[in-house]
Amino acid sequence: MDNNERILRSSVLNKNPINSLPSKPTANLEQPVKFISNKSSHTTPRINEKIQLIPRSSTLQSLNQTELTLLRKKQSRLKTTALSTLKDLPSGLHVRNLLTSTLIFAQYEAGTAVCIDPAGWIITCSHCIGESEEEWKAKPRQWLLYYTGLAIEVECRVWDRKRDLALLKVVTMEIGDDVIGDSIPEFSFVKLGVQLPEHRLSIICIGQPGSDDLESSDNRKTKYSIVEVSKGSFCGMIQGQDPHENSEIGSLKHDAWTYWGYSGAPLVGADDGLLIGLHSSWDENTAMRHGVPLVAMRRFLEECLPGVMGLGGNET
Numbered sequence: 001m002d003n004n005e006r007i008l009r010s011s012v013l014n015k016n017p018i019n020s021l022p023s024k025p026t027a028n029l030e031q032p033v034k035f036i037s038n039k040s041s042h043t044t045p046r047i048n049e050k051i052q053l054i055p056r057s058s059t060l061q062s063l064n065q066t067e068l069t070l071l072r073k074k075q076s077r078l079k080t081t082a083l084s085t086l087k088d089l090p091s092g093l094h095v096r097n098l099l100t101s102t103l104i105f106a107q108y109e110a111g112t113a114v115c116i117d118p119a120g121w122i123i124t125c126s127h128c129i130g131e132s133e134e135e136w137k138a139k140p141r142q143w144l145l146y147y148t149g150l151a152i153e154v155e156c157r158v159w160d161r162k163r164d165l166a167l168l169k170v171v172t173m174e175i176g177d178d179v180i181g182d183s184i185p186e187f188s189f190v191k192l193g194v195q196l197p198e199h200r201l202s203i204i205c206i207g208q209p210g211s212d213d214l215e216s217s218d219n220r221k222t223k224y225s226i227v228e229v230s231k232g233s234f235c236g237m238i239q240g241q242d243p244h245e246n247s248e249i250g251s252l253k254h255d256a257w258t259y260w261g262y263s264g265a266p267l268v269g270a271d272d273g274l275l276i277g278l279h280s281s282w283d284e285n286t287a288m289r290h291g292v293p294l295v296a297m298r299r300f301l302e303e304c305l306p307g308v309m310g311l312g313g314n315e316t
Contacts, residue, residue: 029082032100032115032146033173035183048119051185052172062141062153071106071143071151077226079149085227086147094273095204095229100188102266103144104208104227106151110261112207113144113154113168114275115189116301116310120170122154123301123310124264125280125292129156129166141171147227150174158304163296164246164280167304190266192301192310193274193294201234205256205279207265224259232256234267234276235288243295250280250290258282258289267291275310 060068089095098114105111105128113124122144130136140156153172160166173185209224235253237243243251254267258279267277277291301308 029148030086030096030100032148032150032188033185035179036186037183048184049169049171051120051170053175053179053185054172056174056176058174060143060151060153063143067107067143070108071145074104074106074145074226075149075151078145078147081225081227082148085225085229089229090204090231090270092204092270092273094268094270097188097273098190098204098206098266098268099147099227099229101190102206102227103146103152104261106143106145110208110210111263112261112265112279114264114266114278115187116192116275117189117305117308118186119309120152120154120185120187121305121308121310122168122170123278123297124166124168125164125278126159126161126166127164127280128264129159129168133159133161136166142168158300160300162247163244163300164250164292165278165297165300167300189310190268190273190275191312192298193269193272193276196294197234197269197276199234199236201276202270203232203234203254203256203267203276204270205230205232205254205258205262205265205267207258207262207279209259210261228257228259230257231270232289237293238290243293244299246280246292246296249283250277250292251296252277252291252293254279254289254291256289 089099101115103113111128113122115122136156136159141153143151143153145151151174152170154168155171156166157169158167206229208226209228232255235255238251241251262279265279266275267279268275276294279289279291281290301311
């Protein structure tokens with residue numbers, strides 16, 4: 001499928017994305033992570049692993065200087081715009097939870113992910129981690145950022161090229177001086193839907209548009225915010241395509257605005273906030289956006305992490 005783009009890229013520019021405006025940082029933000037006592041944790045021991053907590057001033061040993069500089073640059077921009085990002089969200093009871101559950105990759109190539117369990121289990125597209133098994137195994141750890149600028153390090157635990165899905169686990173987290181004793185982080189998360197969404201279901205998408213203008217003949221940069229929110233609709237599935245086969249192009253179709261860097265971005269129902277897919281790709285001939293569908297995500301998680309709370313939280 002030569003005309004189908006899958007690698008951290010999506011569709012042509014939309015003149016009316018929902019932008020967030022610059023603002024001074026503030027403490028009055030919806031926080032993506034809360035610290036609780038061990039006794040109050042809602043996570044099960046089987047899927048709850050100890051997370052290394054490091055001071056914000058720490059040197060991140062897994063990054064070279066160029067990577068660290070880029071992370072700190074993105075982090076600074078996110079902190080500056082966090083309040084306006086929150087204020088400019090579309091109306092809806094579940095959109096704030098989606099924002100606090102969405103993460104962006106700190107690397108140059110961009111990419112997006114979403115948390116599906118309070119213990120710090122995260123799902124994204126496999127090609128955001130690597131285009132081959134050898135590539136992701138060579139660098140299984142990545143740094144991600146929340147809209148507040150909070151930085152976490154994740155480790156890829158399961159990589160599925162056919163479904164275009166990867167399961168990540170938070171292993172390290174930057175913290176401030178206000179974290180007390182043996183408290184543990186509990187992460188904001190979204191739940192998966194349980195059935196195929198209705199055609200033309202209204203959806204919300206949050207992702208990280210890349211900084212390079214792919215429509216420009218020179219090295220022009222885009223003017224998008226690091227985190228953008230868009231609305232659209234679920235447009236059905238590719239007829240005749242196996243919903244678990246998403247390695248070339250996602251079998252789900254949608255029309256929410258996206259740009260390169262949106263791969264792995266969550267697609268949720270606007271009314272209930274349930275996850276119905278991950279944006280992954282677009283069709284150059286039709287300009288239709290594509291994604292990994294709910295059925296593939298549910299089967300993937302049932303196989304590798306059946307106790308995840310995004311599935312309902314029941315052990316099997």
